[in-house]
Amino acid sequence: GQSLEQPSEVTAVEGAIVQINCTYQTSGFYGLSWYQQHDGGAPTFLSYNALDGLEETGRFSSFLSRSDSYGYLLLQELQMKDSASYFCAGLSGGYNKLIFGAGTRLAVHP
Amino acid sequence: EPEVTQTPSHQVTQMGQEVILRCVPISNHLYFYWYRQILGQKVEFLVSFYNNEISEKSEIFDDQFSVERPDGSNFTLKIRSTKLEDSAMYFCATQPGQTIPEQYFGPGTRLTVT
Numbered sequence: 001g002q003s004l005e006q007p008s009e010v011t012a013v014e015g016a017i018v019q020i021n022c023t024y025q026t027s028g029f030y031g032l033s034w035y036q037q038h039d040g041g042a043p044t045f046l047s048y049n050a051l052d053g054l055e056e057t058g059r060f061s062s063f064l065s066r067s068d069s070y071g072y073l074l075l076q077e078l079q080m081k082d083s084a085s086y087f088c089a090g091l092s093g094g095y096n097k098l099i100f101g102a103g104t105r106l107a108v109h110p
Numbered sequence: 111e112p113e114v115t116q117t118p119s120h121q122v123t124q125m126g127q128e129v130i131l132r133c134v135p136i137s138n139h140l141y142f143y144w145y146r147q148i149l150g151q152k153v154e155f156l157v158s159f160y161n162n163e164i165s166e167k168s169e170i171f172d173d174q175f176s177v178e179r180p181d182g183s184n185f186t187l188k189i190r191s192t193k194l195e196d197s198a199m200y201f202c203a204t205q206p207g208q209t210i211p212e213q214y215f216g217p218g219t220r221l222t223v224t
Contacts, residue, residue, distance in 0.1 A: 031211060035153075042201055042215035043153060050211075087153065095141060095165040096211045100153040 002026040004088050004101035011107045012078050020073045020104045022088035029090035032064050032071045033098065038084045046086075047073065075106070083108045112136040114216035116202050122222045126191050131219045133185045133202030141205040143213065144177065144187045146170070146198040153201065159185065192223045 004024040012018040022032065031050040035043035049055055049064035049071060061074040075082055085105050089098040115134045123129050135142055144156040157167040157177055164177065176188045185204075189196055199220050203213040 033211060037153075042217050044215065045212045048211050089153075091211055093158070093166050095158040095160055096205060096208060096213070097143075097155050097158055097166055098145070098153075098213065099155060102152045 002028060002090060002092060002099045004090055004099065006086075006088055006101045006104045008102065009105045009107070011109065013109050014078055014080060016078050017074065017076050018078060018106065020075075020086050020088075020106070022071045022073070022101055024069050024071075024088075024090055024101075026069075026090060026092070026099075028092045029099070031091040032062070033089045033091060034060075034062050034073045035087045035089060035100075036084050037087065037103070043087065048091075078108050080108050080110070082106060114202055114204055114214050116200075116216040116219050118219060119217065120220045120222070122224065123192055125194055125223055129189050129192055129221060131187045131189075131200050131202075131221070133187075133216055134183060135185055135202070135204040136206075136214060137183075139204035139206050139214070141165075141208065142179070142185050143203040143205070145201045145203060145215075147201065147218075148198045156187070156200075189221075192221075194223050197221055197223045 006022045033048045034046040037043045047062035059076045064071040085103040087103045089100045117132045142159040147153045157171045158165045174190045199218045201218045202216040
């Protein structure tokens with residue numbers, strides 16, 4: 001089957017750096033995406049890794065290791081507005097179907 | 111900035127009734143999706159739609175579900191006979207093309223089946 005595992009909760013303080021890990025079990029994923037979702041809101045795209053290595057987009061970076069079936073999202077210079085749920089999602093199938101993990105709830109404190 | 115819109119924002123229906131959820135995709139996007147999220151749980155893929163036909167569907171997307179793009183703009187999800195367990199937030203998402211796997215999600219329709 002296809003499944004993605006990520007921690008359920010992470011807590012950090014403003015200005016800090018936090019890493020959210022994602023491990024997956026599947027033979028069919030060809031990329032890993034990250035989405036942010038604030039309470040009551042829609043998922044919004046953050047980052048995508050098709051190849052091994054690090055992708056950087058501003059304060060957010062994402063890493064993928066296909067051989068380890070592992071990726072992470074790195075959030076730097078945390079701000080209060082970063083408090084949200086973060087989902088890793090594997091891309092599968094011929095039409096970019098997203099298979100989501102259960103999400104990691106990030107709480108940023110002053 | 112273009113965005114995906116969905117109507118209604120909240121739909122309450124009785125078990126066994128039919129509901130139609132509507133989505134207006136971003137105009138130049140080619141790939142369309144429906145996902146659902148039961149309260150407090152992860153987002154689940156329902157169906158993908160490309161070139162006016164279903165390209166892939168999940169096990170959740172059984173005979174009670176259907177999608178269509180009747181007028182080239184709206185993209186609808188129909189549930190023929192709703193069940194209590196269909197209560198969830200339903201998100202429409204669109205993607206510009208296959209090489210750019212960034213999906214744009216609409217604000218969602220909260221469906222409550224009583």
